[in-house]
Amino acid sequence: MNIYRxxxxxxxxxxxKAFLVEHIKNKELLVIKQMDISKMSREERQTTxxxxxxxxxxxxxxxxxxxxxxxxxxxxxxxxxxxxxxGDLQQKIERRRGRPFTEGQILxxxxxxxxxxxxxxxxxxxxxxxxx
Numbered sequence: 001m002n003i004y005r006x007x008x009x010x011x012x013x014x015x016x017k018a019f020l021v022e023h024i025k026n027k028e029l030l031v032i033k034q035m036d037i038s039k040m041s042r043e044e045r046q047t048t049x050x051x052x053x054x055x056x057x058x059x060x061x062x063x064x065x066x067x068x069x070x071x072x073x074x075x076x077x078x079x080x081x082x083x084x085x086x087g088d089l090q091q092k093i094e095r096r097r098g099r100p101f102t103e104g105q106i107l108x109x110x111x112x113x114x115x116x117x118x119x120x121x122x123x124x125x126x127x128x129x130x131x132x
Contacts, residue, residue, distance in 0.1 A: 004032060004080070016076075020083060029083045030067060038075025045077075052079050054125055062116035 004021040007029075011018035016035035023030060037045045055066035067080040086092075089109065120127055 004030070006032075021080075029085070031081050031083045033079040033081070035077045035079075036075060037071070037077045048077055052077065055079065055081070057123060058120060058125065060116055060119040062112040063119065 003024055005024055007020045007022055009017055010020045010031065016033060018031055018033045021030050021032050022028070035048065037048055040048065049069065049071075052069040055069075058066065064084060065082040067082070069077065069079050071077055087095075117127060117130075
């Protein structure tokens, strides 16, 4: 039984796609990151699932909340997480169209990023895909 209704594609990368979805029962907006693991070796699949499950342990106010991970019959790994309705930092930068942010705003975001990374590092988790 499907508990999510796909609303739209919100991102696409080298390893998969991200969809905005609605939880059918409580109408909550979430994101499902979907990766095709069907062509991976058994060991690669296990590693990918383990990496996804690590997200479950990263509970911090500056880290998007992990909800669940599951595999589809079609060989896709799906990671369900909260939706950042304000967008990500890259989207905020693009919306400014070259207008600078205040020093205070930049320092606030920098502090949040540092605290989130410290939380990961304190748990021996290394983030290998940081972007603006």
